[in-house]
Amino acid sequence: MSTPYAKLPAWADYGLIPVINLFVAFVVAGFVVLLVGENPFRAAVILVEGAFGRGTGIAFTLFYATTFIFSGLSVAVAAHCGLFNIGGEGQGYIAGLGIGVVCLAFDSVLPWWLTFPLAIIASAAMGALWALIPAYLQAKRGSHIVITTIMFNFIAASVMVYALVGFLKPASSMAPQTRTFLDGAQLPKLNWVIELFGAKIRSAPLNISFLLALVMAYLVWLLIWRTRLGYEMRTYGHSSKAARYAGISEIRIVIIAMMISGALAGMMALNPTMGDQHNVALDFVSGAGFVGIAVALMGRLHPVGIVLAAILFGMLYQGGAELAFEMPAISRDMIVIIQGLVILFAGALEHMFRPYIQALFASISPKAVGIEAVKGKGA
Amino acid sequence: MAQAAIELIGINKSFGAVRANRDINLEIVRGTIHGIVGENGAGKSTLMSILYGFYQADSGEIRVGGQPASIKTPNDAIALGIGMVHQHFMLVDNFSVLENVILGAESDALLKKSIAKARSELERLEREYGLEVDPDAIIEELPVGLQQRVEILKALYRGAEILILDEPTGVLTPAEADHLFRILKQLKEQGKTVVLITHKLREIMAITDTVSVMRQGTMVATRETKKTTVEELAELMVGRRVLLRVEKGEAEAGGVKLAVKNLTVKDSRGVTMVDDVSFDLRAGEIVGIAGVAGNGQSELLEAISGIRHAVSGSVMLDGRPIDLTGKADPGELRDRGLAHVPEDRHHVGLVLAFEENENSILGYHDDPRYLKGPLLNIEAIRNDAKDKITKYDIRPADCRLKTANFSGGNQQKIVLAREMEQDPGVLIVGQPTRGVDVGAIEFIHKRLIAMRDQGKAVLVVSVELDEIRSLSDRILVMFAGRIVGERGPEATEGELGLLMAGVEQREAAE
Ligand SMILES: Nc1ncnc2c1ncn2[C@@H]1O[C@H](COP(=O)(O)OP(=O)(O)OP(=O)(O)O)[C@@H](O)[C@H]1O
Ligand SMILES: [Mg+2]
Numbered sequence: 001m002s003t004p005y006a007k008l009p010a011w012a013d014y015g016l017i018p019v020i021n022l023f024v025a026f027v028v029a030g031f032v033v034l035l036v037g038e039n040p041f042r043a044a045v046i047l048v049e050g051a052f053g054r055g056t057g058i059a060f061t062l063f064y065a066t067t068f069i070f071s072g073l074s075v076a077v078a079a080h081c082g083l084f085n086i087g088g089e090g091q092g093y094i095a096g097l098g099i100g101v102v103c104l105a106f107d108s109v110l111p112w113w114l115t116f117p118l119a120i121i122a123s124a125a126m127g128a129l130w131a132l133i134p135a136y137l138q139a140k141r142g143s144h145i146v147i148t149t150i151m152f153n154f155i156a157a158s159v160m161v162y163a164l165v166g167f168l169k170p171a172s173s174m175a176p177q178t179r180t181f182l183d184g185a186q187l188p189k190l191n192w193v194i195e196l197f198g199a200k201i202r203s204a205p206l207n208i209s210f211l212l213a214l215v216m217a218y219l220v221w222l223l224i225w226r227t228r229l230g231y232e233m234r235t236y237g238h239s240s241k242a243a244r245y246a247g248i249s250e251i252r253i254v255i256i257a258m259m260i261s262g263a264l265a266g267m268m269a270l271n272p273t274m275g276d277q278h279n280v281a282l283d284f285v286s287g288a289g290f291v292g293i294a295v296a297l298m299g300r301l302h303p304v305g306i307v308l309a310a311i312l313f314g315m316l317y318q319g320g321a322e323l324a325f326e327m328p329a330i331s332r333d334m335i336v337i338i339q340g341l342v343i344l345f346a347g348a349l350e351h352m353f354r355p356y357i358q359a360l361f362a363s364i365s366p367k368a369v370g371i372e373a374v375k376g377k378g379a
Numbered sequence: 380m381a382q383a384a385i386e387l388i389g390i391n392k393s394f395g396a397v398r399a400n401r402d403i404n405l406e407i408v409r410g411t412i413h414g415i416v417g418e419n420g421a422g423k424s425t426l427m428s429i430l431y432g433f434y435q436a437d438s439g440e441i442r443v444g445g446q447p448a449s450i451k452t453p454n455d456a457i458a459l460g461i462g463m464v465h466q467h468f469m470l471v472d473n474f475s476v477l478e479n480v481i482l483g484a485e486s487d488a489l490l491k492k493s494i495a496k497a498r499s500e501l502e503r504l505e506r507e508y509g510l511e512v513d514p515d516a517i518i519e520e521l522p523v524g525l526q527q528r529v530e531i532l533k534a535l536y537r538g539a540e541i542l543i544l545d546e547p548t549g550v551l552t553p554a555e556a557d558h559l560f561r562i563l564k565q566l567k568e569q570g571k572t573v574v575l576i577t578h579k580l581r582e583i584m585a586i587t588d589t590v591s592v593m594r595q596g597t598m599v600a601t602r603e604t605k606k607t608t609v610e611e612l613a614e615l616m617v618g619r620r621v622l623l624r625v626e627k628g629e630a631e632a633g634g635v636k637l638a639v640k641n642l643t644v645k646d647s648r649g650v651t652m653v654d655d656v657s658f659d660l661r662a663g664e665i666v667g668i669a670g671v672a673g674n675g676q677s678e679l680l681e682a683i684s685g686i687r688h689a690v691s692g693s694v695m696l697d698g699r700p701i702d703l704t705g706k707a708d709p710g711e712l713r714d715r716g717l718a719h720v721p722e723d724r725h726h727v728g729l730v731l732a733f734e735e736n737e738n739s740i741l742g743y744h745d746d747p748r749y750l751k752g753p754l755l756n757i758e759a760i761r762n763d764a765k766d767k768i769t770k771y772d773i774r775p776a777d778c779r780l781k782t783a784n785f786s787g788g789n790q791q792k793i794v795l796a797r798e799m800e801q802d803p804g805v806l807i808v809g810q811p812t813r814g815v816d817v818g819a820i821e822f823i824h825k826r827l828i829a830m831r832d833q834g835k836a837v838l839v840v841s842v843e844l845d846e847i848r849s850l851s852d853r854i855l856v857m858f859a860g861r862i863v864g865e866r867g868p869e870a871t872e873g874e875l876g877l878l879m880a881g882v883e884q885r886e887a888a889e
Contacts, residue, residue: 226754231737231744238730244686245719245727246742247710 008354008361014305018298018346020353022312025345029338036329043323043330050322051315055199057322059191059206063276065307065314066206069213070268071292072299072306073220074127074261079301080224081257082237087134087149088265089289090156091127095266097160098122099273100168100178100280107185115185119274120212120267127266128259130156135258139251145258153289164282177281187275207275213310216264217303223260233257265289294343309346316342383445384409384541384572385430385461390439392425394784397775399425401596403439407541407589412563412573414583414604417593418616418816419788420774423576426593427543431463432456443541462534463543466550466787467725468526472519476512476529477501480536497536504535508565522673524555531562541572546787548577549814552671552842560586578788578816580609592616617818624845625824628832630852633662635695636805636836637683637717642692642703644675644682652678654860655692660805665827665837667851669844671879675860676840677722680809683838684719685709686727696805713742718798722809722840728794731783735773736764738782739797767796772822787814792823799826806830807838812846824850844872844879 008017030040051061071088078085085091102122106115134148164176173179187207195201224230236243236253243250272284291313298312299305320335345352383406390403399422407413417423428434430441432450441448443459450456456463470479481497501514512521512528521529527547534542544563548556563573563586575587583590584604591601592615600615613621637660644653652675660666670676681687682703683694689703696715709719721727729738740749740760749760764778771792773785782790791814798806811827812820827850831837841847847854848868856864856878864878 222754226757228744228750228753228755231740231755234733235730235741238732239726241723241727242730242741245684245709245721246744247685247708247713249708 008358012357012361014300017354017357020357021345021349022342024353025338025342028345029341032334032337032341033330036334038327038329043327046323046326047319048315049319050326051319055191055194055201056204057318058199059194059201059204060318060321061311061314062190062210063204063206063271063314064317065310066210066213066271066275067268067288068291068295068310068313069217069307070264070271071289072295072310073216073292073303074264074268074289075292075296076299076301076303076306077220077224077233077264078257078261079296080230080237081233081253082240083135083138083254083257083261084146085131085149085258085261085265086146086290086293087131087152087262088268088292089285089287090149090153091130091262091265092268092285092289093153093160094130094156095123095126095269096273096280096284097163097168098126098266099269100163103181103185103274103280104168104178107182110184112184112186112188116187116208116270116274119185119270123266123269124263125266127262127264127269129262131258131262131265132255135255135262138258139254161282164280168280175281178279181274181278185274186278187270205276207271209271209275212267212270214307216267217307220264221303229256265292268292291343294346298346312342313339382409383407384443385574386440386442386445387426387430388440388442390426390429390441391437392422392429392434393437398596400429400436403593403596403598405591405598405601407572407574409444409572410567410570411588412567412575412586414587414590415574415576415593416578416580416583416590416612416616418595418818419792419814420595420786421593421616421816422596423593424545424786427463427545427574427576430456431461431543457537457539460538460540461543462537462539462541464527464530464534464545464547466545466547468523468530470518470526470529473517475515475517476521476532477514479518479529480514480533484537500536501532504532507569508535508562510535510562522555523550524552524558527551527555527559528562539571541574542566543574543576545576546578546814547575548579548582550672552673553844554671556582578814580612580817583612584609594618613817616816621817622821623817624849625821625828627828630664630831632664632852633834635659636662636697637838638693638695639683640693640695642679642682642694643690644678644687645690646678651690652860653682653689656857656860656862657692658855658862658865660836660838662804662836663831663834664852665831665839665850667847667854668838668840668857669847669854669875669879670840670842670857672842674857674879676857677809679857680719680722680807680840683807684717684721685712686719686721709742710745713801713803716804718801718803718806720794720798720806720808720811722813724790724794729782729790731781733782734779735768735782735785735793736761736778738793739764739767739778741797743797743801767793767800770800771796788816788819791815792819795823795826799830803835805836805838807840809840810843811839811841812843820846844875848872848875 033040033043051057074088075085099119099122102119103115106118130152134145134152137143137148138145168178169176170179187209190206190208190210191201191204232248232253235246236248240250268288273280295306295309295313299309316339320338323330324332324335385407387403387405390400392400403426415423425434429436432453432455435451441450448459471482477494477497480501481493498514505511510528510532512525518526547559551559566573577583587604589601590604592599592612594616613623640657642653642656643651646652656679668676678687682689685708694701694703696717701712725731749756761778768776768778773789773792811823815823827837839850851868854866854870855862856875858879858881866875
């Protein structure tokens with residue numbers, strides 16, 4: 001027996017259901033807005049316009065989306081191997097250490113296009129190393145990866161505090177952050193691309209790490225569905241017994257998958273540091289690692305879905321900020337509630353409406369649908 | 380005139396291009412045992428799934444007790460008194476029997492009351508139908524035969540008048556199967572109706588009143604069991620004459636390919652399952668290992684194929700040792716020409732969520748034929764899968780279909796095709812024809828014998844005595860982890876049966 005769910009046509013599965021889930025999330029959020037005495041329709045308009053209405057909004061939306069693409073891909077790669085990596089937050093955070101060291105060392109001597117590859121390697125390596133220890137403990141000792149990666153988030157936070165108030169900070173400064181990177185470690189902006197379409201942008205942090213995110217999405221697709229390694233990861237993810245039978249080493253595959261996942265999580269640190277703030281500061285990841293879980297779930301663990309879901313969450317971040325600004329009754333915390341509702345309906349309750357939609361489809365055309373029968377041995 | 384418990388009229392059901400059921404008419408008489416037989420993929424399970432509300436028919440009518448019925452979900456079916464015993468038991472492993480029986484049918488908000496009620500009801504059912512199980516036993520500690528009984532109890536507890544069993548004996552030992560049939564007869568005497576799907580024609584002859592035959596989605600015949608024969612049924616199913624016992628010549632055994640010496644294997648709880656077993660497997664012969672399920676055959680297979688570590692002993696493959704106690708790796712053994720068809724195709728031999736073609740390379744996915752650098756050579760993989768589909772007549776012939784959507788027998792062929800087509804020097808096979816139809820059994824047996832004749836060494840483990848006797852050149856009988864006897868293919872069923880029951884062992888000890 002695989003899934004107890006109905007088989008729907010692909011467009012309903014990948015298009016209709018997420019849209020319905022989103023719609024319900026917004027309806028419920030609308031009631032919350034109503035509760036604080038604001039007009040939910042106006043709020044919705046502000047949110048969408050804030051995110052997509054003007055060039056600056058779009059650029060911000062895509063800037064946030066960049067980070068979420070990385071963290072969503074990170075969760076997805078581990079999930080295909082049957083592992084739940086919720087340590088993206090820590091893996092991304094600790095990657096800031098690698099980025100900080102590379103940028104501080106080279107920003108005065110190298111141009112950005114040489115610093116950037118070095119920083120990519122450093123961030124990926126740090127993220128991968130941070131995932132390696134939980135992976136090893138899972139593979140060798142059976143310590144549950146959910147527990148260990150969460151604990152490693154805390155360790156990462158402490159290490160970063162230590163580094164940022166210590167050796168990464170300029171001696172003369174009081175703030176727990178590195179000095180501002182020089183031009184040699186500042187990523188070029190991509191705003192001109194949006195301006196090509198005639199939109200005006202005042203200032204927005206969208207930068208070329210967005211393109212890197214898209215490239216990584218393609219590479220992840222290639223990895224999962226087109227490489228031998230991806231095949232082994234999926235085999236193990238579906239059935240560890242089948243993997244053993246196929247001669248796939250459990251230890252090896254768990255460690256590799258987690259390190260790739262960690263590397264992707266690490267790369268999400270490039271965008272806020274080199275792309276935006278031009279320094280490494282305390283708490284610069286600010287929850288993006290966790291958003292990646294929702295993004296990956298909503299994107300059905302497929303890179304295309306993940307890119308779309310990341311843009312949706314980028315929109316919620318950007319439009320939400322506008323909303324908090326425009327409607328004083330709606331505070332920053334309200335925005336978090338709305339985001340939470342989207343995660344709830346689109347991620348956690350993903351299958352809530354499926355039976356109804358299936359019943360609907362069944363009544364329209366019984367041919368298209370069937371609940372998967374129990375497939376027993378020979379049944 | 381006997382009354383119909385169920386009438387199916389003009390049932391149609393398609394999955395995409397596959398017409399699983401076409402214009403099926405079937406009448407099941409109340410108070411009888413009605414058998415349904417048919418090739419793999421003939422549509423038997425689909426038909427029963429429609430009756431039980433798992434699927435909706437595209438068209439057609441179902442009548443229960445003469446009344447038109449609309450069965451949209453299993454709950455509708457249960458309300459109409461239809462119960463189903465699933466092949467893959469739907470039980471919660473760490474619940475007790477009692478808890479499983481009431482699960483979803485709790486009579487009160489408070490569990491305690493429901494349990495008390497259920498206990499007395501359960502006791503009544505057990506008495507009435509000879510279905511003894513300890514209500515407080517935990518499911519995972521029960522043997523499969525008893526777990527199945529719990530499934531039956533579950534259905535009866537929900538008031539089932541009509542009981543559907545889809546291949547119930549596939550996982551049972553012969554003794555357990557006998558017991559099941561006694562229970563079914565008892566049910567029939569109490570006026571219940573039983574629908575039994577099975578590939579074992581002997582069972583059909585032994586227990587059913589009426590038998591219907593399906594072929595490629597259609598209902599081709601319904602016969603009174605008394606008035607038909609195994610041969611006729613087999614021919615109706617497949618549409619041609621079937622050899623129920625494949626002809627084979629004398630074996631020409633060559634050199635030793637696989638030498639097992641003093642092998643001892645423990646299971647995960649530390650119980651010795653294989654106890655000091657030694658035997659040789661030669662090129663050009665088929666050695667069959669007979670035994671009642673659970674006497675160590677599974678562990679023996681797993682140890683030889685590198686899936687399970689052995690405690691002690693040695694195995695030589697082509698004169699070179701396999702490191703069985705340390706880091707035996709199935710991948711390495713495969714490279715050395717040892718192919719393995721595992722007993723449990725669902726969890727070990729296949730990844731059900733994969734497309735068929737992805738499963739056709741499982742274990743051979745690092746073969747350069749299927750690779751283009753680090754990438755998979757998708758085209759080569761699919762072409763290769765298509766070849767195997769044609770050669771092994773796997774249906775439907777669609778290498779992109781999800782493996783879970785193939786019928787049981789066809790899933791088995793996917794595994795066999797993969798392992799046999801690698802042209803291994805040694806092939807070890809667990810339960811080669813479990814859940815497979817008579818036509819496919821003939822085919823699989825022919826291929827195994829062809830491999831033998833090409834000088835390959837074949838080791839077959841099966842709980843089907845018929846299969847062991849018709850395939851093997853030598854028969855080893857396992858009992859309680861030991862090999863208790865070796866016989867030639869001429870050994871009688873009775874003789875082997877006694878060995879399998881450990882009788883000679885005990886006599887020798889006395
Ligand atoms: N969910 C599904 N999606 C697509 N095809 C399916 C699905 N379920 C069954 N089929 C196809 O329908 C046909 C009938 O399958 P079914 O499981 O009813 O056969 P069966 O007679 O029970 O065979 P077996 O004896 O091997 O169990 C097969 O060709 C099978 O591949
Ligand atoms: Mg079936």
